Amino acid sequence: VNRPPKRVEKWIQTQLFDTVPMAMAVIDAHFEIVYANQAFDATFGQWQGRRCHDVYLGRKQRCRDCVGTQAFQTRKPQVSKQSCVDRDGNQRLYIKHTLPVIDEQGQVPFLVEMCTDVTESDQIKREYQLLFDQVPCNILIIDRDFRIVKTNAQASKIMGNLVGHRCYKGLKGLDEKCVECTARQTFEDGSLHTGHHLWRTLDGETRHLHVITVPILQDDGSFETVMEMAVDVTKTLRLEDGLKFAHSFLETLITTAMDGIFALDESGEVRIVNPAARKLFNLSKAQNLSRDQLNAILPAEFWDQVRAGQPRVYFPETTITCKDGSLLPVRLSGNKLNINNKSKGMAFSIQDLSEIKRLEADKLEAERLAAVGQTVAGLAHGIKNLTTALEGGLYLLNSGVGKGDIERIQKGMEMLGRNIERITMFVKAFLSFAKGREIRAKCNPPQAIAKEVTDMYVARAQQSGISLAFEADQKVAPAVIDYESMHECLTNLVGNAIDACQVSENGGSHVTVRLLERKGAVIYEVEDDGCGMDYELKRKLFTTFFTTKGLGGTGLGLLMTKKIVHEHGGTIELESEPKKGTVFRIVLPRHRLPQPIEGADCQ
Amino acid sequence: MAALVIYAIPVLSREGVSMTNKILIVEDESDIRTYLSAVLMDQGFETVAIDETQAVVPAVRQSAPELIIMDIMMPLRSGISIFKELRQQPDLAVIPVILISGYSGREDFMANEFRRLVPEREITAPEGFVEKPLDLEMLMNTIETVLETKGVAQ
Numbered sequence: 001v002n003r004p005p006k007r008v009e010k011w012i013q014t015q016l017f018d019t020v021p022m023a024m025a026v027i028d029a030h031f032e033i034v035y036a037n038q039a040f041d042a043t044f045g046q047w048q049g050r051r052c053h054d055v056y057l058g059r060k061q062r063c064r065d066c067v068g069t070q071a072f073q074t075r076k077p078q079v080s081k082q083s084c085v086d087r088d089g090n091q092r093l094y095i096k097h098t099l100p101v102i103d104e105q106g107q108v109p110f111l112v113e114m115c116t117d118v119t120e121s122d123q124i125k126r127e128y129q130l131l132f133d134q135v136p137c138n139i140l141i142i143d144r145d146f147r148i149v150k151t152n153a154q155a156s157k158i159m160g161n162l163v164g165h166r167c168y169k170g171l172k173g174l175d176e177k178c179v180e181c182t183a184r185q186t187f188e189d190g191s192l193h194t195g196h197h198l199w200r201t202l203d204g205e206t207r208h209l210h211v212i213t214v215p216i217l218q219d220d221g222s223f224e225t226v227m228e229m230a231v232d233v234t235k236t237l238r239l240e241d242g243l244k245f246a247h248s249f250l251e252t253l254i255t256t257a258m259d260g261i262f263a264l265d266e267s268g269e270v271r272i273v274n275p276a277a278r279k280l281f282n283l284s285k286a287q288n289l290s291r292d293q294l295n296a297i298l299p300a301e302f303w304d305q306v307r308a309g310q311p312r313v314y315f316p317e318t319t320i321t322c323k324d325g326s327l328l329p330v331r332l333s334g335n336k337l338n339i340n341n342k343s344k345g346m347a348f349s350i351q352d353l354s355e356i357k358r359l360e361a362d363k364l365e366a367e368r369l370a371a372v373g374q375t376v377a378g379l380a381h382g383i384k385n386l387t388t389a390l391e392g393g394l395y396l397l398n399s400g401v402g403k404g405d406i407e408r409i410q411k412g413m414e415m416l417g418r419n420i421e422r423i424t425m426f427v428k429a430f431l432s433f434a435k436g437r438e439i440r441a442k443c444n445p446p447q448a449i450a451k452e453v454t455d456m457y458v459a460r461a462q463q464s465g466i467s468l469a470f471e472a473d474q475k476v477a478p479a480v481i482d483y484e485s486m487h488e489c490l491t492n493l494v495g496n497a498i499d500a501c502q503v504s505e506n507g508g509s510h511v512t513v514r515l516l517e518r519k520g521a522v523i524y525e526v527e528d529d530g531c532g533m534d535y536e537l538k539r540k541l542f543t544t545f546f547t548t549k550g551l552g553g554t555g556l557g558l559l560m561t562k563k564i565v566h567e568h569g570g571t572i573e574l575e576s577e578p579k580k581g582t583v584f585r586i587v588l589p590r591h592r593l594p595q596p597i598e599g600a601d602c603q
Numbered sequence: 604m605a606a607l608v609i610y611a612i613p614v615l616s617r618e619g620v621s622m623t624n625k626i627l628i629v630e631d632e633s634d635i636r637t638y639l640s641a642v643l644m645d646q647g648f649e650t651v652a653i654d655e656t657q658a659v660v661p662a663v664r665q666s667a668p669e670l671i672i673m674d675i676m677m678p679l680r681s682g683i684s685i686f687k688e689l690r691q692q693p694d695l696a697v698i699p700v701i702l703i704s705g706y707s708g709r710e711d712f713m714a715n716e717f718r719r720l721v722p723e724r725e726i727t728a729p730e731g732f733v734e735k736p737l738d739l740e741m742l743m744n745t746i747e748t749v750l751e752t753k754g755v756a757q
């Protein structure tokens with residue numbers, strides 16, 4: 001038998017027991033600890049006169065799965081893993097070797113038990129396994145035959161059990177190694193390799209994976225297996241695709257938009273200027289637009305609001321200053337860009353209004369010409385009627401003379417006089433209409449005009465038993481209006497309203513003049529509860545030289561009113577119902593009001 | 604002088620025409636109603652003159668005229684609208700109508716304007732049209748022709 005040298009043998013016999021780092025104890029058939037080494041002392045504390053189950057676990061009874069009993073009975077060494085409580089009361093994990101001591105008679109009087117503390121290494125092992133299985137990444141271990149040796153739980157969840165399969169077959173359903181195989185590259189040069197793989201999963205989907213392979217090196221630097229770590233990037237790719245689409249969609253939209261689009265970042269620097277905006281700002285394709293340049297182009301009122309941190313700015317009609325100093329009418333609007341409540345700057349759209357302005361001017365001109373056309377037709381009709389009436393007067397006069405009928409002569413004379421007077425009135429009104437003196441708009445308080453007209457009519461209305469009232473919205477700001485012309489319009493409308501009450505059979509007796517401001521428009525309303533108008537009458541109202549007042553009217557008042565309202569860029573509407581009354585409404589959108597005459601700015 | 608010419612129109616011979624001898628005038632201008640009434644009375648007709656605000660159908664039924672002379676451009680109801688209403692009454696549709704207006708010339712009215720205003724084919728054209736200002740000779744000739752035609756038809 002192999003024996004150590006003498007001196008060592010002695011050391012083994014006398015000192016080894018106390019020197020080994022694991023706790024060792026000698027246990028008798030009653031499971032009482034009869035002897036133990038220093039390490040045992042240090043681990044479990046006082047043991048003299050105590051039984052093993054008491055020392056290890058503080059139990060009064062023998063353990064159910066008592067390893068010692070087995071060792072006594074089988075006379076073979078036992079290895080077990082057991083959780084025990086150490087002298088400080090901590091539960092720790094031990095590997096126990098329980099060795100039967102067999103005497104010369106073949107009996108087992110004692111057991112020697114050695115405890116090795118494996119708490120930490122066990123913990124590490126568990127942590128490693130957890131990490132291996134639960135890391136959000138598929139892990140495979142592949143050998144040099146490209147067989148999968150092991151996979152983590154994540155991988156088997158989506159791929160099923162692949163152990164023993166060739167990787168190319170199991171992962172991709174291929175019969176041959178992939179050209180881009182990263183494992184092969186790692187096997188060849190021992191270094192880390194990355195790649196993009198497509199896997200076919202259990203549920204038949206194709207997944208995109210970003211793959212890293214590394215060698216699992218042994219102590220001597222050799223390796224027989226590689227670890228393949230594969231991150232599923234399918235969702236990321238899909239998101240990236242979506243993002244790419246959204247980006248290119250927006251980019252196309254911005255580039256091809258007819259309106260100018262530009263954006264400032266949170267520090268106020270210009271980030272985006274689309275081609276339409278470049279055209280408006282007179283910039284070449286490559287030219288940068290600095291903050292200062294943009295400052296000079298856009299109007300001060302715009303910057304005031306932007307700097308004040310308004311979430312939204314809107315100027316339906318303002319002007320920008322071109323390079324050559326000329327002004328260009330534009331519409332400007334902008335919105336703050338907020339991402340997760342954090343300001344990321346502002347985006348703006350800018351629309352060139354010069355074409356629209358020109359079209360509007362053309363339309364105004366066309367409307368004016370149409371009005372003149374209708375006027376001429378109406379005028380011809382009026383003159384023909386007047387001529388007929390004059391001829392009638394002459395006929396009565398002449399035939400009266402012939403018959404010596406004084407009454408007839410008298411009637412003829414009256415008819416002539418009346419119609420000559422009517423011609424005079426007609427021609428005067430027509431001349432003033434046709435000349436249509438140039439609008440001279442200035443900044444005027446809209447209230448003052450309505451008030452003056454109302455005051456002018458109060459006496460006449462009272463005489464006829466009609467109440468005339470003026471109501472105005474609290475704050476209607478001054479507007480660019482030709483005072484005289486608008487005065488004439490309201491005079492016409494209020495005069496008509498009083499007439500409508502006077503001829504009404506339903507006893508209309510109220511005329512109300514109102515001034516309102518709605519949606520950026522100054523609105524005058526003249527309402528009466530007089531005779532009202534039917535459809536036929538309403539239809540004709542503005543279209544011919546039309547009067548219901550016989551000799552008392554020229555049929556020009558409303559035409560004139562319409563013309564003036566159009567010259568102010570406004571519209572005139574009416575609501576009327578027979579025997580109920582009528583509302584005339586002049587709507588003057590502020591952004592369409594005429595330019596004030598020189599030196600009469602409206603602020 | 605035009606006035607003398609107007610005065611000098613001859614009194615028409617009225618053979619073969621007659622019965623009620625009555626003409627209904629529908630015209631908004633009172634001076635023109637007076638004028639037409641005087642002229643027609645001088646020619647031996649009986650006249651009834653109303654404006655467009657009156658209910659014309661009952662007035663026609665009541666007066667049973669031989670002929671209706673009606674203005675077109677009247678502010679509260681157009682002569683065309685009244686004309687259509689009359690032509691839609693079977694008993695009144697046979698009464699000849701002469702429309703008068705400064706609106707357009709005779710040729711133009713009969714050739715184009717009337718069908719533009721009255722697209723309904725079942726409504727027949729008026730029997731006559733005289734432009735304002737009135738040429739009295741033309742008016743009287745038209746009245747004569749219309750009444751003669753009516754006489755033959757009956």
